[in-house]
Amino acid sequence: MTMTRRSFIKGMGGVLSLSLVQLSWKSGGLAHGAASPTPFRYSQISYDSFEDVYRKQWTWDSVSKGTHFVNCFYQRGCNWNVFVKNGIVWREEQVGAYDQVDPKIPDYNPRGCQKGACYSERMYDESRLRYPLKRVGERGGGQWKRVSWDEALNDIADKMIDVMVSSDGPGSIMWEEGAVTGGGAGMAMARTCLVLDTPVLDWNTEAGDHRPGMGATLGKMTFCSSMDDVFHSDLILIWGGNPIYTQIPNAHFITEARYNGAKVITIAPDYSASSIHADQWIPVKVGCDAALGLSMAHVMIEEGIYNRKFVQEQTDLPLLVRSDNGRFLRQIDMQADGAEDLFYLYDSIGKQVVLAPQTTLALGKLDPALEGEFEVDSRSGKLKVTPVFARLRAHLKQYVPEQAVKLCGTDPDTIRGLARTLARARAAFCLPQSNLSKYYHAIGMERAQLLCFALAGQMGKKGAGYMGFAYLSVDSVDGLAVATGQQEPKLALAALGLKMGPLIQQYMAKGYTFEMTIDELSRNYYGHGAGQSSMLWLYHQVGMADTYGRSAEWDPSMKRPLDSFMQEAVAKGWQFKRTHRPRIFIEAGGNVLRRFRSYDKVAEKLLPMLDLLVTIDWRMSNTALNSDYVLPAAAWYEKDDITWVTPLSPFSQVITRAVEPLAEAKPDWEFYCLLLKTIQRRASERGIKEFKDRHGLTRPFDVYDEFTFGGRYTEKNAEEFLDLVLQFSTNVGGVDWKKIKEKGFQRFSSIGNSAGTVGNATDIKEHETITAGLWHTEKKMPWPTLTRRMQFCIDHPFYEEQGEVLPVHKDPPRIGGNYPLQMTGGHTRWSIHASWRDQKYMQRLNRGQPLVHIGVEDAAARHIKDGDKVRLYNDINSVELMAKVVPSIRPGQVTVYHAWEPFMAKGRKTQVTLTPSPINPLQLVGGYFHIQPRFAEFTPGPSDRATRVELEKIH
């Protein structure tokens, strides 16, 4: 008999019954003589004391390979063994099986950090979501009830269908994936958005990882060498990043490089963890790195120690600009049918103005002048022109070290010494990470750094370079994400290729490089609305213009309000303004109500607009807390997938289904399949056959059939899909799923054909470290910019209006009000974003609660002692934290490290609520060849660094 709850409750009426529910016989048979190979007999067991149960040796049922599908970014990509018994992951251990790339170079073993080492416990702790939950009562009230997956999916699907067939259409359903982008099955969201024609938030710029100064200068943000390449360096500048603190698995390469003779210099306002391990620490005022960089550039030029050949060949500095307006001399200035993107230089040998080569960086016999003024006969008469270099030289005179010290606080002799060291280094490498890109004047700061490295010729050679956005992934996911139709993937991809063919031919006819062609395809796709810039969505659709648009209040260089720039940018098609009002928001990988700057104001505005907010996650986040449905996702040891990584650790890593998902959790691939299956079924049941997409085209509701390539790759065969991903990828050496699942990783064999990775512009060789940019320096492939060179002159109207055609320093604006302290931040050592912020072991390693670091002098002046409760405030908001008084923070600075969950803070308010994050108008620039919106780049970013605050003790 089978006992039911009711029979237990009613009592057994004198019947002794055994009901095994959570437990069952190991043999699988029944007790006492029931049909079973090994019937259990109670009397055969002896037991004296609890030690008896410890006598048997502990053994593992299986050991699987795994990693963590979380956005560790620069340090990500670690191979772990995952130990399993009884369907439970008990521990993980670093594998240490990476092959040595070059016997003379240190290897990658082992990789991992303390967060990864406790994930097996994290996935079973209090935060873990186990059952689908439906909100009861007010949003954010913390009251729920369990529902079945079917109930949840039916309701969500019905609401989505309602919106899709309404006048709002699918554009009102917004998805958010955080950093789950790419990977294998992880690209399911992109494919879901394809078949539903729903937009996904393009969050990278809003997060501040978009490297806008790099984009303006190099035409791309993705540009990264392997971390072992620093072993070739003799100078390492830690300038912006804090790798000893935040790149745990990579930091050893820096130390090893020191043993190989490299000098390490840390440039930072605070005496950071990375400063401790440096040969020299160079302090700089908060947000004033541009002044330091431009002063160094001045020294290199004036002392003639810059790399002339590199400057002539790789940069726009020899290109001629008009003396009358400071703009490039373009071919169209010279002839009526001239091009907008052909430029001139003055050849010192031929003593004439000639067109600069556009399809190669090779100069041949040309010797471009860097100085002088020349006259040309233009369509409008005689024009005086001069090389950018000459203008730059004059421009940089304002940054003579004795003046620069007043701006950046760095001693003039130190500036000169640093400039000389950089210029004379055999191979210098810069680790800025994505810190400076979160400043209001990020563009100027990054341009100044790049100028130094370009003048010194420290790009595109072994051990030299500037670490940009780090990204590397199996390249077939791009195509598989956007291949339409229900045919088998090979045919779908072929059809996609045919569709793109004419465009590719058109770009090739223009002389575009392979990289530029992929970039242009990416821009083209983006323009059709696949992605939607978070900041612009928040500004336009959510109503955050009253916060993010306050730039002119604090930026003295603005002569008009930000909204005026915004309207102009939208009117001219430089940036996209979508019009769909938000009705459904589905969070599947990120945590926007922690991450959005001023998330409290976003919540106030956004939540009332939404018919439905759904979060799928493995833990209770602040976004989940405010959701209508919370769906339990499988943990990273409970599903199969291929993660995206970075060139720093150039190994494609896998996560594998070591155990079945806990309780009712589901892998995200399965979630997407089931949701689309439910949408398709419910539409059919409701007699709804079609919907209109955002372009007004009618589409059938066969969304599941299309997503699954006609039912070929469904919720039931995720592993076969991953095998397909590898089969179609060109850059992982032909490995298949079975093999990579067993090994756990595979070194990339090339950067591949992906828009996200092509910017690395280099070949990957089996026995060599990876050096970004060799296509440019060795193969002379043009940079993907308007001028096809590293471009330091941006003659865009907004740059002109803001006085930033050439790189400049501007003091950080007083964002948040006229307060004496500048608040900085950075990734924490004790969590990856918020995923471990409330994990008990990590909390024991730090103070475990929202914390502000303050220097000794500032603390004393405010009578604040270590451990005091303090109020951090400005004109925007006020939050309560604990003070940590440290000698490493300079006067005038406070630091709050990253990613406290709001529910860990009083009133659910963290320091993020103090940051109005005004948009710099330069980040609205578009219509300038390489400066145009595309995924993850060239849309506005945040500006939370150096927000002004004050601190007071709470008595």
Added chain:
Amino acid sequence: MKQTARAAPIGAAPSAPAIASYLYGLFGECFGYPDEELVLAVQSGDLRRTLDQQLSTLDPALTAGLDLSGLSDQAADLETLAVEYTRLFDANDRGTACSLNGGLHFGSQMKVMEEAVRFYDYFELTLTEGNKELPDHLSTQLNFLHFLSYAEADLQRSGESPLAYQRARRDFIARQPGRWLPSMAEKLAALNAAPFFHLLSVLLVRLLKHEQSRLECLHGAASLEPVTNYCFSGL
């Protein structure tokens, strides 16, 4: 997933282990997610009567001084009970407010789970395939106690020695739920849990204490050497 059951007559006067086995099963069900059956039992008063009767039969002190009215409610409804259960045990504003997993109340969860698995394994049991809960979950541990008590009653009935099961139950209670359930009951009180869940936890704590006391009278005190004194076997 009710997997395996066996029923046999035990006579008009059930033995203490038989009652205990039944009660462990019943408490296990009561700490499961509420459903219509449970609500009916609450509405009708069956649950209260059954618990009162069975616990009092074991020892009248188990219910002494307690107002058990919170276990019955004619107006009980599934939604209210389910929402309260979820608030307490599933998800709150910081995840689970009061976990039903013992390792999250006492000691290292991995070590607590390891020892539980060792107990199950010793008695040739394993976690049911597709089981939704971990080895330190209250429902899993109550299922094990239900099994041990059942075995004791069964062996007693057939005139065989129940020693192994008595000692194992004594140790398992002392080292596992007996250690952490009081802490869980305190948390429920702090969370202003509905009387239904609070009472259940108080009654279960009493039952475990009663059982432990009875078994220690028979076989001496259980060793409380902490699980953490034993190196995690996985390391």
